[in-house]
Every structure is written in C-alpha cells, then in structure tokens.
Amino acid sequence: MEAMDSGSVALLRELLAQTGWLERARELGHALRATRSPGGLLLVGTPDDEPWHLTAHLSDEARFSGLPQLTPTLVRWSPPPDAPAHLRVGLDRLERAARGETLFVLSEQQAPVPLLERVDDARRTGATILAIEGGDTELTGLAHDAIAVPRDGLVTFDGAQHLVSAAAGEVEQRLGLRARLARLLEKVSGPQLAD
Numbered sequence: 001m002e003a004m005d006s007g008s009v010a011l012l013r014e015l016l017a018q019t020g021w022l023e024r025a026r027e028l029g030h031a032l033r034a035t036r037s038p039g040g041l042l043l044v045g046t047p048d049d050e051p052w053h054l055t056a057h058l059s060d061e062a063r064f065s066g067l068p069q070l071t072p073t074l075v076r077w078s079p080p081p082d083a084p085a086h087l088r089v090g091l092d093r094l095e096r097a098a099r100g101e102t103l104f105v106l107s108e109q110q111a112p113v114p115l116l117e118r119v120d121d122a123r124r125t126g127a128t129i130l131a132i133e134g135g136d137t138e139l140t141g142l143a144h145d146a147i148a149v150p151r152d153g154l155v156t157f158d159g160a161q162h163l164v165s166a167a168a169g170e171v172e173q174r175l176g177l178r179a180r181l182a183r184l185l186e187k188v189s190g191p192q193l194a195d
Contacts, residue, residue, distance in 0.1 A: 029167025
C-alpha cells in the first residue's frame, strides 16, 4: 500500500473539518472515557467481524494516554475454550454489563437480532451503549450515541474506528486530534480513510 503524501493529508484534514467528522469522533471518543474502570469497556462486533483492530488501538491509547479505563475487553461470539483468558470472553459477559460500563458495538452491516437483544439487555441494566454502524437504525435506536458510516462516504468504517480511538486517548498535554490524525495518515495508506 502506498502512503499518502502531505498534500493528500492536508486535503483530507480540510475535508474532514468541513464535514464535522472530527467533532463527532471526538464526542464518541470522549464518551468512551466515561467507563469507570479497566475491563468495563466491552467491544463487540458481529459473528463474522470481531473488532480486533479497534481493540488493539484502544489498548494502545489506554497505555499512551494514561487512561486505564480505555483498556477494552474484546467480547467474542465463539471464543475457543483453550484461548488465553483475555481472548475467551464470550457473549455471556454482556449479561453482566452494569452501570458504569460501556458496551461499544461495531457493526458495518445490519446487526443480527441476537446482538440487538443483548445490547437492549445491557442498556436496561444501566450500561452505556455506543456504536459505530453502517446505517442500522435499530442499533442506532438502542445506542446512547452512535456514528453512522455511509458506504460511499469520505471516511471508511475502518477510518471511523481510527478517528474515534485517537479521540478517546486525546488528553490536553498531547497533540490534538487533527495533529494526531495527520500523523496517522502519514503512516497509513489512503484507502483506509478515503474512498
């Protein structure tokens, strides 16, 4: 993959600033920080698309920013019984979601009914529900806050995850989201954030 040149980075930053993407990502990223304790940020995807990538980014942000509550728990649909403990967390963990915890749902396609049911249950027990989704009105209706990522938009589903995770780890002493995005874009290829 080819890295974006500085002109492309500047153009993308300008385009994102005009669309409100940076502000929305910052809002959702800061909402993730309301999780009270490490392990209370639960990430779940769909059966075919578990959020490994975002789990890694949030783990890094927790470490770099000194915000341990951003350390995520990856919730898996069918974890292997012989997997390490941190990779063996199954959907039953959502039944124990409680006030002060955050359930962060990633679903680029329509969320399956079993996931929606568990999200609804977690919301009823007091967990905060956040989502990045691809236009799923049912999931958006259950979420306290959500970002919809249109398929033909400027930002891809993966790009939205990068923006939100960077915003979550943002602290005043560090680079702002735009500067961090510019640094990220210089490292990654264009297709990950731009169509």
